[in-house]
Amino acid sequence: MGKYKIVVIGQLNKDLMNQLEQKCEIKVWSSPQKIPRDTLLSWLSDAEGFISRGDVVVNGELLSKAPKLRVIAQASVGYDNVDIDACMSRSIPFGNTPEVLNEATADLIYGLLISSARRIHEGFEYVKDGKWESPFNIPMGVDLYEKTLGIIGMGNIGRRVAVRAQASGMNILYHNRKESVANNELNCKYETFENVLKQSDFIIVLVPLSNQTKKLFKKTEFEIMKQTAYFINASRGAVVDTNALYQALVNKEIAYAALDVTDPEPIQSDHPILKLNNILITPHIGSATTETRYKMGQLTVENLLAGLESKKMPSCVNKTVYN
Ligand SMILES: NC(=O)C1=CN([C@@H]2O[C@H](COP(=O)(O)OP(=O)(O)OC[C@H]3O[C@@H](n4cnc5c(N)ncnc54)[C@H](O)[C@@H]3O)[C@@H](O)[C@H]2O)C=CC1
Numbered sequence: 001m002g003k004y005k006i007v008v009i010g011q012l013n014k015d016l017m018n019q020l021e022q023k024c025e026i027k028v029w030s031s032p033q034k035i036p037r038d039t040l041l042s043w044l045s046d047a048e049g050f051i052s053r054g055d056v057v058v059n060g061e062l063l064s065k066a067p068k069l070r071v072i073a074q075a076s077v078g079y080d081n082v083d084i085d086a087c088m089s090r091s092i093p094f095g096n097t098p099e100v101l102n103e104a105t106a107d108l109i110y111g112l113l114i115s116s117a118r119r120i121h122e123g124f125e126y127v128k129d130g131k132w133e134s135p136f137n138i139p140m141g142v143d144l145y146e147k148t149l150g151i152i153g154m155g156n157i158g159r160r161v162a163v164r165a166q167a168s169g170m171n172i173l174y175h176n177r178k179e180s181v182a183n184n185e186l187n188c189k190y191e192t193f194e195n196v197l198k199q200s201d202f203i204i205v206l207v208p209l210s211n212q213t214k215k216l217f218k219k220t221e222f223e224i225m226k227q228t229a230y231f232i233n234a235s236r237g238a239v240v241d242t243n244a245l246y247q248a249l250v251n252k253e254i255a256y257a258a259l260d261v262t263d264p265e266p267i268q269s270d271h272p273i274l275k276l277n278n279i280l281i282t283p284h285i286g287s288a289t290t291e292t293r294y295k296m297g298q299l300t301v302e303n304l305l306a307g308l309e310s311k312k313m314p315s316c317v318n319k320t321v322y323n
Pocket residue numbers: 077078079098099101105152153154155156157158175176177178206207208209212213234235236260261284285286287288
């Protein structure tokens with residue numbers, strides 16, 4: 001039997017590529033730059049499998065140019081770049097990589113929270129700039145102990161953040177579309193969206209980007225928050241209205257923001273928000289550890305090969321495709 005024709009966007013470890021090469025003939029785009037749409041569509045014209053990436057829009061137009069495509073996999077948990085209905089209409093399973101990145105992403109988010117609250121990154125700049133003149137002339141932070149953390153979108157990653165916050169002595173509120181027994185058993189209290197915003201000292205956003213969550217955080221939401229609130233977004237940049245966040249930080253409607261994701265992404269290096277001294281931004285590195293990225297790549301390869309061999313994927317978003 002011949003090899004499966006596949007297209008791979010992104011970099012996979014050498015041994016995972018070797019695994020694919022055993023069974024597949026591969027066209028690979030490993031540049032961090034976005035693949036030109038024309039190139040992608042021409043590569044997909046005879047492909048059976050596709051490893052996509054978050055910067056590729058997978059929609060009906062793309063699928064119409066890929067008549068032989070039978071499976072799509074992506075090394076991420078978020079899949080807001082993918083039109084799942086369009087995949088369903090062609091009975092194409094789409095695989096993502098939940099769970100394997102929970103701990104790494106929760107660590108990064110908790111790192112953002114601690115670094116903001118305790119001014120760790122600012123402290124280092126201070127030392128480098130020669131401003132450390134006395135033990136009294138230093139950036140002051142705030143305690144986490146006995147403070148309230150509100151998690152909006154309390155799923156796999158949110159629960160792992162909650163465990164870390166509880167170890168710091170924080171009280172946890174959460175909001176999801178509905179209350180969950182598993183979250184309540186973790187000693188996290190369900191509240192309305194508005195009450196979480198009103199009552200929390202720290203707010204972490206972990207909802208997937210969807211039509212319901214696009215610009216969920218606008219002017220009104222920042223106005224509801226405490227003036228001392230720390231706002232942390234590690235989900236997707238478009239869940240937040242960047243301009244409204246900028247204004248809230250400038251006008252001191254909230255105290256601080258820490259973002260691992262931005263809108264646009266990447267954010268331009270001359271964006272005014274980067275000039276503020278009450279913000280910390282990292283370049284979408286939630287899952288970016290060697291071990292976790294390997295596990296994500298492994299699950300992606302397993303998903304793709306399962307699809308090509310007409311088996312059930314270990315992690316399929318549109319499971320009803322198998323009904
Ligand atoms: N910064 C980074 O590197 C990473 C970012 N992410 C982002 O984090 C998101 C969450 O990941 P997981 O925790 O694994 O997903 P998950 O699906 O386990 O959790 C998401 C939670 O959000 C809730 N939710 C969905 N829509 C909502 C709405 N309209 N209002 C309130 N709650 C809502 C769901 O009920 C669920 O509990 C991903 O979709 C992705 O966008 C994920 C991994 C790494």
